[in-house]
Amino acid sequence: MKKNAFYTLALLVAISFPLVAQQSMFGETEIVSPEIHADYSVTFRVKAEKAETVKLTGDWMPAEGWVPGSVTMEQDENGLWTYTTAVLEPELYGYVFMIDGVRTNDPNNAFVSRDISTITNILLIPGAQADLYRVNDVAHGSVTRRWYSSPGLEMNRRITIYTPPGYEDSEVVYPVLYLLHGAGGDEEAWMELGRCAQIMDNLIAQGKAEPMIVVMPNGNVSQQAAPGEGKRGYYKPQFMEKGTMNGAYEGAFMDIVSFVETSYRVKGDKAHRAIAGLSMGGFHSLHISRYYPNTFDYVGLFSPAILPSQNVSSEIYNDIDASLKIQMENAYKLYWIGIGKTDFLHKNVTAYRDKLENMGMPHTFVESEGGHIWKNWRVYLSEFVPQLFR
Amino acid sequence: MKKNAFYTLALLVAISFPLVAQQSMFGETEIVSPEIHADYSVTFRVKAEKAETVKLTGDWMPAEGWVPGSVTMEQDENGLWTYTTAVLEPELYGYVFMIDGVRTNDPNNAFVSRDISTITNILLIPGAQADLYRVNDVAHGSVTRRWYSSPGLEMNRRITIYTPPGYEDSEVVYPVLYLLHGAGGDEEAWMELGRCAQIMDNLIAQGKAEPMIVVMPNGNVSQQAAPGEGKRGYYKPQFMEKGTMNGAYEGAFMDIVSFVETSYRVKGDKAHRAIAGLSMGGFHSLHISRYYPNTFDYVGLFSPAILPSQNVSSEIYNDIDASLKIQMENAYKLYWIGIGKTDFLHKNVTAYRDKLENMGMPHTFVESEGGHIWKNWRVYLSEFVPQLFR
Numbered sequence: 001m002k003k004n005a006f007y008t009l010a011l012l013v014a015i016s017f018p019l020v021a022q023q024s025m026f027g028e029t030e031i032v033s034p035e036i037h038a039d040y041s042v043t044f045r046v047k048a049e050k051a052e053t054v055k056l057t058g059d060w061m062p063a064e065g066w067v068p069g070s071v072t073m074e075q076d077e078n079g080l081w082t083y084t085t086a087v088l089e090p091e092l093y094g095y096v097f098m099i100d101g102v103r104t105n106d107p108n109n110a111f112v113s114r115d116i117s118t119i120t121n122i123l124l125i126p127g128a129q130a131d132l133y134r135v136n137d138v139a140h141g142s143v144t145r146r147w148y149s150s151p152g153l154e155m156n157r158r159i160t161i162y163t164p165p166g167y168e169d170s171e172v173v174y175p176v177l178y179l180l181h182g183a184g185g186d187e188e189a190w191m192e193l194g195r196c197a198q199i200m201d202n203l204i205a206q207g208k209a210e211p212m213i214v215v216m217p218n219g220n221v222s223q224q225a226a227p228g229e230g231k232r233g234y235y236k237p238q239f240m241e242k243g244t245m246n247g248a249y250e251g252a253f254m255d256i257v258s259f260v261e262t263s264y265r266v267k268g269d270k271a272h273r274a275i276a277g278l279s280m281g282g283f284h285s286l287h288i289s290r291y292y293p294n295t296f297d298y299v300g301l302f303s304p305a306i307l308p309s310q311n312v313s314s315e316i317y318n319d320i321d322a323s324l325k326i327q328m329e330n331a332y333k334l335y336w337i338g339i340g341k342t343d344f345l346h347k348n349v350t351a352y353r354d355k356l357e358n359m360g361m362p363h364t365f366v367e368s369e370g371g372h373i374w375k376n377w378r379v380y381l382s383e384f385v386p387q388l389f390r
Numbered sequence: 391m392k393k394n395a396f397y398t399l400a401l402l403v404a405i406s407f408p409l410v411a412q413q414s415m416f417g418e419t420e421i422v423s424p425e426i427h428a429d430y431s432v433t434f435r436v437k438a439e440k441a442e443t444v445k446l447t448g449d450w451m452p453a454e455g456w457v458p459g460s461v462t463m464e465q466d467e468n469g470l471w472t473y474t475t476a477v478l479e480p481e482l483y484g485y486v487f488m489i490d491g492v493r494t495n496d497p498n499n500a501f502v503s504r505d506i507s508t509i510t511n512i513l514l515i516p517g518a519q520a521d522l523y524r525v526n527d528v529a530h531g532s533v534t535r536r537w538y539s540s541p542g543l544e545m546n547r548r549i550t551i552y553t554p555p556g557y558e559d560s561e562v563v564y565p566v567l568y569l570l571h572g573a574g575g576d577e578e579a580w581m582e583l584g585r586c587a588q589i590m591d592n593l594i595a596q597g598k599a600e601p602m603i604v605v606m607p608n609g610n611v612s613q614q615a616a617p618g619e620g621k622r623g624y625y626k627p628q629f630m631e632k633g634t635m636n637g638a639y640e641g642a643f644m645d646i647v648s649f650v651e652t653s654y655r656v657k658g659d660k661a662h663r664a665i666a667g668l669s670m671g672g673f674h675s676l677h678i679s680r681y682y683p684n685t686f687d688y689v690g691l692f693s694p695a696i697l698p699s700q701n702v703s704s705e706i707y708n709d710i711d712a713s714l715k716i717q718m719e720n721a722y723k724l725y726w727i728g729i730g731k732t733d734f735l736h737k738n739v740t741a742y743r744d745k746l747e748n749m750g751m752p753h754t755f756v757e758s759e760g761g762h763i764w765k766n767w768r769v770y771l772s773e774f775v776p777q778l779f780r
Binding site: 030032046047048049050051052099100101102103104105107108109110111112114116117118119122123124126134135136137139140142143144145146147156158168169225227228229230231233234236237263 | 420437438439440489490491492497499501504508509512513524525526530531533534535537546559617618619621624627
């Protein structure tokens with residue numbers, strides 16, 4: 001039957017998926033893109049017979065200010081455009097083509113990630129740090145998308161929960177990391193762009209991190225859920241949702257903690273709670289950990305969006321220094337700050353560091369290369385997590 | 391702070407997401423595509439100043455044989471191409487642009503689904519049957535991606551599990567539907583293309599379905615997991631993986647049942663087990679339910695890939711008629727077959743129906759319009775599920 005089955009089913013797919021590019025099944029040579037070579041140079045290919053110019057733009061190329069780096073691809077006589085990079089360092093990269101100025105996803109790469117309203121193709125060069133981002137042959141945790149009730153925000157909200165390998169088969173009680181996304185993100189961001197499940201699986205397998213639950217809530221108080229996953233349906237995601245940094249999220253954060261501590265086998269005390277976030281999520285982590293100043297023994301501020309003034313009319317942002325002082329007096333185990341040297345927030349974050357030093361508030365300050373980018377946040381998570389709950 | 395915060399963060403996104411199309415933030419008018427009008431006609435827009443021809447291809451247009459339907463869009467003086475459809479019926483639709491022959495995802499629509507190796511934009515026209523595919527304001531189940539051990543296939547494998555609303559907060563013991571994908575699919579297919587979680591949430595909320603657990607395994611025995619989710623990493627998914635219909639999956643299926651029945655609060659008896667699948671998954675459901683002939687009280691064959699011969703050298707496919715007879719004698723509650731009138735498998739499936747009639751094997755046979763398409767499989771699921779466990 002093998003042959004019959006194959007041909008019958010080749011016919012099947014042709015009929016059932018009329019939008020599929022069918023060249024591969026019916027004649028034309030398969031286009032491979034991206035092709036990752038043994039030395040980790042990469043060849044990109046796209047067929048565009050009528051195009052005048054095809055560019056490749058990828059996040060390994062240096063940007064000039066706001067203009068992402070790009071290179072012009074070369075066209076052969078069949079209209080196939082090709083470009084081969086130099087050897088790329090291990091990393092999870094994003095790229096797209098610009099075909100006569102039109103942003104075009106690679107039609108031969110099925111792997112993409114969404115960032116706000118943009119779909120970008122991805123590829124992974126293995127090795128070094130990037131091996132933490134791969135699905136390796138290790139025990140895997142479970143990732144659940146579920147809903148919880150937030151009385152404080154008067155809505156049901158979607159949340160992503162990572163439970164470590166073995167959670168379902170044991171009676172072990174775990175510590176919890178609350179991991180918050182940035183502006184434009186949602187409860188999917190740390191999974192999709194941050195590789196959280198892979199990083200956790202790998203660090204735990206290597207004995208570098210304690211098994212823990214990671215809770216990834218949605219930090220946009222006007223949203224129930226990530227775009228497309230809530231009752232608002234499909235709409236064009238915006239960078240900042242209404243009311244995102246007005247104190248409402250911080251004020252209702254204990255709804256999330258209560259939900260987690262009644263729904264999972266967790267150690268519900270300060271010694272076994274950590275909170276961290278990137279950019280807006282760093283801002284949220286700063287304020288949540290200070291506003292509930294005896295709740296978290298571990299705080300991580302990843303490129304935190306520490307902004308010049310706090311004139312929002314929320315009592316959450318009153319008496320910041322006083323509450324930081326209480327947080328300090330209550331003591332904690334780790335107050336970790338990471339910032340890139342070229343991050344536009346570098347100045348604000350170092351000013352905040354100086355303020356902590358003047359107050360005598362203990363902290364760890366890590367300066368990395370680079371700017372306000374996911375590459376850094378994945379590294380910060382990988383550095384922060386091994387310091388928790390030990 | 392509101393203004394400061396906004397501008398600081400607008401700067402932030404420009405720096406942090408260099409691949410984002412930045413027109414919307416810095417001047418140029420926002421392009422809205424797709425724009426769903428009040429009457430449910432839809433306008434599509436894409437800017438391609440240098441293009442000679444831009445076509446729109448969508449799965450609401452009639453295909454001609456293997457050639458998907460398409461329409462030519464109209465260009466204005468600014469290089470913006472536009473097309474407005476007639477009123478569309480309620481449905482989840484897929485579409486892409488063809489810009490001078492290059493398959494191009496809509497750069498203004500962040501919502502896509504992957505089918506085998508192809509990324510297609512989606513939009514949803516609400517109403518009627520399509521309201522089952524929406525996230526409505528109802529109680530939501532949880533969806534977990536986790537891993538189980540398959541001794542029969544000698545690997546750890548990824549699986550998707552839907553638990554109904556309230557599962558985590560009760561001691562209720564639930565029935566289980568095993569829901570299988572087609573060739574080219576994986577443990578994500580029923581979630582992404584089949585809208586399983588939405589259909590289940592909505593049917594349960596309307597009182598039309600019993601609360602149940604839905605188990606969506608990966609039916610490709612050479613795969614650990616969906617492409618990109620296993621240790622094989624990123625690769626171009628193929629329509630049929632090696633060894634997909636050679637009996638190995640059916641032979642190891644009890645690994646999945648054991649996993650589910652030891653890991654979840656389920657009623658582990660025939661009366662509370664259902665199995666259904668589309669295309670290859672219908673083939674699998676036919677053979678699994680017959681090979682374990684006293685295991686499932688409910689069987690659903692959705693456009694099953696019933697193929698002309700079964701000369702694979704697996705004992706699983708021996709004595710098909712004898713085992714069907716045993717399955718019939720053991721009795722069951724429902725043996726449901728759905729097939730589209732223009733499905734290329736229509737003839738084979740009606741021949742199978744005739745065989746069952748000749749054997750006196752009770753069954754329900756539903757003929758729908760249309761072919762071998764997800765539109766039908768979503769409808770079949772919505773018709774099958776309300777008949778289970780009542």
